[in-house]
Amino acid sequence: MELIYRFRDTTLATLALTHRSAGKPNNERMEFLGDALLGAIVAEMLYETHPKATEGEMSRLRAQLVNGQALADVARQLELGDRLKLGSGELKSGGFRRDSILADAFEALVAAVYLDGGFEACRDTVRGLFADRVAALPRSSKDAKTRLQEWLQAQGWPLPQYELVGAQGEDHARIFDVNCVVMEPLAITAMGRGSSRRLAEQDAAETVLARLLDAKEAP
């Protein structure tokens, strides 16, 4: 499959596909810009397609779509491996097949489209490449407490405890603070806040899930 974009300035495309092992200039700076653009364009797609999802859910869905392995898959679909410029060491060790190198090149290519054609061209290209992947995401995901519980169970680890640590405000506008305590081996405690105890627990579970995601642990 081809990238549905025709470069005016092909030197930008070439630079995007030049790995640092091939010397300088290379695609590392473009990768920084492309990563940010990709994050914004995919964020907008999720914002549109998942109107009920919370911020935490959208973060997790985006991480699924733009993690290194997922982007390497997109890069393979575009057959970027054949067009990479690599140094001789990486060439011999098969760098054109490596997820991280492919993912970085794809991100750099997103920046190249932006620099060459502007935001709308970049957005159209990314949306075209990710439309099916976004459509394949679950529509309404399970709530945070359920997801955390199921994942801990799957690891054979103890289930989290929820402890009410405080409540403030008048009766008609109470705010509840709840700690979600996850035992060893994770040993994470996170506070949640909400207008009911149940919402505060969901909020705390959401925070634990976000930390696990940051640590690339799951779920």
Next chain:
Amino acid sequence: MELIYRFRDTTLATLALTHRSAGKPNNERMEFLGDALLGAIVAEMLYETHPKATEGEMSRLRAQLVNGQALADVARQLELGDRLKLGSGELKSGGFRRDSILADAFEALVAAVYLDGGFEACRDTVRGLFADRVAALPRSSKDAKTRLQEWLQAQGWPLPQYELVGAQGEDHARIFDVNCVVMEPLAITAMGRGSSRRLAEQDAAETVLARLLDAKEAP
């Protein structure tokens, strides 16, 4: 100072300034989108203004510009605190002065401008607000090894050790692998790679700095 943007649909601006303590709908979902857009627009500014900066340097500079405290400052400059919609609990406890609430509202407002006026309007607005801040950044920063060393010294901690762990490729295209070992209390080891030992060391130091930044430790 006013936001240099006039909304066509003012409900978007109102939603952007509605904190979750005021109920639903609130600005949490918009904040997700705004955070991503802001990251991309500021990335582009740094890409343009710091043509010699590495990816790691641009990441760090961006984190300086868009961290919670920096965004709260922008929000105060725009006097967003007076226009926030907060629940009664947050109102009483002075939520309109809190960095996190102000920063989130600013991010949501960036998304509101995008949704109302499109990317160029959003980009112009953000660039206007950040131009002076970007111009005030150091032009060429110290190299990664120097920054890491100075920061460790300032903490009174031991200096990192660099160990050559391997070299591959033919003489004219050698690739060096170096470990940067940071002792207790940090206890971080990171590998770097480069076409010279010196570049591999810089690369390894850069990776350590990136991890410290992820862990919000510094420098």
